[in-house]
Amino acid sequence: MLHKTFIVLSIFPLLFSLAHAQEKTVSVATLEDYAPFCFTTQPINSLEQIPPGSDSAALKGYSWDVLRASFHRMNYSIELNVSPWARAIKLVSAGNKDILFPTGKNSERQKIFLYSKEPINQANFRIYVRQDSPIVWSGLESIKGLTIGQRRGFNFGDKWNNLKKVHKLKLNSTLQGFKMLDAGRVDGIVSYEFITDYALKNAGWKNTYKKLPVFDSTAEYLVALKSNPRAQEILNDFDEGKRHLIKTGELKKIEDHWFQSPN
Incomplete structure (x- = not known):
């Protein structure tokens, strides 16, 4: 009996350790x-x-x-x-x-x-503009002086963070930004390419946009x-x-x- 008790007591810590x-x-x-x-x-x-x-x-x-x-x-x-x-x-x-x-x-x-x-x-960063946008792309310098919408709290990399002389308007949602773009309240939307294309397609968005070249990714x-x-x-x-x-x-x-x- 003592031997059996010893075995049980010996096994108990092992079982406890495994469960833990x-x-x-x-x-x-x-x-x-x-x-x-x-x-x-x-x-x-x-x-x-x-x-x-x-x-x-x-x-x-x-x-x-x-x-x-x-x-x-x-x-x-x-x-x-x-x-x-x-x-x-x-x-x-x-x-x-x-x-x-x-x-x-x-x-x-x-x-x-x-x-x-x-x-x-993976996320690629691009700027979406209206089809009639006059922007001629030569890098991020091309949008200086413009108002660009961006999702609140989203990361667009150090190149974007260090960009000056652009009015960066905080947005609560991607689709909110495109409504503002359609209304002419912003000149463009900076966004993650794949999720933006996915969101527009699944929302049945009627308008189409130009995507400026990828300026960064992460x-x-x-x-x-x-x-x-x-x-x-x-x-x-x-x-x-x-x-x-x-x-x-x-x-x-x-x-x-x-x-x-x-x-």
Whole structure:
């Protein structure tokens, strides 16, 4: 009897350790209107808990699928918070959430955030203008003196941030900007090419626009606050999980699902 008791007591710490290792949780903040990378199909009124093998009831998109599959591969449960982008940034910057995504690089962000090594999607930056726009493109200098709309809280890189003598009008949504462009209230809209084309097509937008040449681009990543003691561990686990998706062909399946057609 004593021998059996010793065995049980010896096994208990091991079982506890294994259970504890499987109970990893990462809190994630993202935005609601970034199709086809991250977007909601219904309102989210509270936090969602997404254990391995399950999906969000409302959040969809390529980047979400990559993040979810990568963390689930590493036995993480995901605590998901979806909000307007500016609020999502504040949640992570204040230390209230572990991860912000999808996040482009610029010098200001790199002062406070650590980045994953593996990107989660790619963004090309272009300026959209009306078909009758007189702008002759020779780089960003071509738009000096003009009013250009830009999404609030979005990153367009250091070239854009350092551009002077342009009135940069903050917008709450991509489609709001194009309504203003149609009305002549702005001279152009700076935006991410793929999500903008996707949004206009899926909104059945009647007007068409000229796209000025790509002036910059960025891969987008997961980021964590440098002061978060778990930051590097979480990002390393995401990187390992995503590399597994590449190795097994699961990432290719996700890409095919989202990019064969925007519909």
